[in-house]
Amino acid sequence: MTGRCGCWGNVLTLQDAAYPAALRTIADPPQRLYVRGTLQEADHRAVAVVGARRASAYGLAVAEWLGQELARSGVTVISGLARGIDAAAHRGALQGGGRTIAVLGCGVDIVYPPEHARLMVQIIEAGAVVSEFPPGTPPLRHQFPRRNRLISGLSLGVVVVEGRADSGALITADCALEQGREVFAVPGGVFAETSALPHRLLQQGAKLLTTVEDILEELRLPKPPTSAAASAIALEGTEAAVYAQLSLDPQHMDVLALRCRLPVAEVARVLLGLELRGLVRALPGQRYVRTTVET
């Protein structure tokens, strides 16, 4: 039985044929699933990308890159629409032209956090926003750990990109293990607090992830037909010099100017040019990072 629920999406019950098969296999599947957007047959090939809300620029770049690569490989990207890693993963999948599903800890008619209103609309167009909570349910603290079991339940594997030792991503990883899903972890710097959780997961036997192929092979998913021969970024002169100094670590304009031995006014101009071409991102405090890991 598929019923409309106001104007806020569809309701799927456990008895519905359209109810995601993967969710039937977990210990306590929700009786009802509220869906905005569409769930497709192809969504059984899904991987969750989760992590900290307060993430580093490195973590955000990795999450976005993973989302994009997974989308290009025809894998649906699942996450929780939270700030930080979650949002970056969703955005990456959208940029990669693939499908993405956001599992909420509140009703599907509520945008939380509010600044993700636009992102949510895009996700509904290119996938689905789902929740086990009826529309109108406010985002309460205790609902988010429950929501995490659905993120892992809908996926074949869970990638933990970043997280502090007590991060909520730990719950998702635990659920994944209980549900028999694969757990992948992205390595970070030894001293990086934000990578404490993935490092611990690695010690406990999670799969180390350095390329998307690591996921595809482990989950026996088909690799994309054309291996991404990413067009090299063609830059000249001062643009090349400034771009060469940039990395995924945020750097202030003054530092860049010093390293490039260029006047700061010149560097400011070049950085704006690079930003307009989508190659760098400006962070608060006049700090800059590359947008892609590819060189």
Add this chain to the structure above:
Amino acid sequence: MLARVRSAAVLGLEAYPVDVEVDVGIGLPAFTIVGLPDAAVQEAKERVRAAIRNSNYQVPARKITINLAPADVRKAGPAFDLPMAIGILAATRQIRAPAAPNGTMLVGELSLDGGLRPVAGLLSILLGARSRGTRAFIVPEPNAGEAALVDGLQIHPASTLAQVIAHLEGTSPIPPLRTAPRAAASPPDDVDFNDVRGQDHAKRAMEIAAAGGHNVLLVGPPGAGKTMLARRLPTILPSLTWEEVMEVTQVYSVAGLLRGSGPRILRPFRSPHHASSTAALIGGGPGPRPGEVTLAHRGVLFLDELPEFHRDVLEVLRQPLEDRVITVARVQSTVTFPAAFMLVAAMNPCPCGHRGDEKRECLCTPPQVARYLRRVSGPLLDRIDLHVEMPRVLPAELTSVPTGESSTEIRARVLRARAIEQARLGGAASCNAEMTPRQLRRHCRLGEEEKAFLRGALERLGLSARAYDRVLRLARTIADLEGSDGITVAHLAEAIQYRAFDRPLRLLG
């Protein structure tokens, strides 16, 4: 018997003549002052009485009536002490001379021992009286420094009541003051731009601000050096002209802040605390006194912790930023003070202050940051051309760099740019920040390529439409600093970097 002495008072920055009429007649002993005196004028009775007695003269036990004419304007302050004392002595024939020979004007506060104390606003009184044809003055000696700035007058500085009497009787005339030389050569300020290590981006922004007269907003965590940088802005601005020196000195004279010193040659720097009231900022009191915006006239007004200022305090800054003057209306009077200042405001990037800091973690949520930033949006932000983001911790690489350029070097470039601007704009507007919309359209024409670039950039970065004019204005100044006639893509690109508040996500990250 009647005596009449000429004096003057100040309203706003303007002086008006006051006649002090003294009548000593028959009746019960009394001392009455009429002509709308305020408390300070009423208390003159006691000072005048004691000063006369201690100068070895007598206050007769008769009915003394003093009228301050015109009688319908409220009189304030102790500057009428001296004319009252001389008036009483003349009316009782204790001095053998006309009280006001050749229309001499008397101003001064008396101390109980007969000494003369300085008065506020003497410069305004002298300038006002000169334009009305008065030539001779007797002023307190401690005011001699400012009095010497006015030429074409006979100004006799006196330190005691006895000296004034001796001068009037001709027994020991006081030689007139010599006019001070127009020392426009500014003495070295005790701060310099090369005190600031690193922060090249922010320094560059300050140079552009100085060159175009643009207002600046500095955004950075505590300890980034926002105050340090703002304090040094006056050192790279053009020196004050003599007319400007007189304007500034007159303001400080009226505010009673001159303290016996000579002219104010350096550009003022004022940094009122964020708990300041509206009256403290724009000026107030019954006979309004100048506020911080006027004390910053021809200089820099620095508002630290901008979001902490009360909303209506920031609201009143709109008029001076737009019209370069501030009008203070009171029941008694409405006065207009000059307020042509450059605004430098500073704020943290978020409530906790650590956003964008590499070493410390910011725990503010995006909505909290957004709310904080919104507190400075609106009409005030509209009048700030440059938004500068400053980092706190400087990597070792930066702190080890050699000292940067000195204020003198930067000022030389600023002066060149200002000369270009003045030649282009002529007359009314003297720098790019003061360009009218019409002048902006005429002097900031863009080529097709530049137009396309600017439109594309605004759209791509999500800049609001009102940013367009601001970017043009800034790009004009950047081009002038380079001595370039036309505005190029490079100038526009740099200008856009200073419009962080126009970009919805730039400060939120």
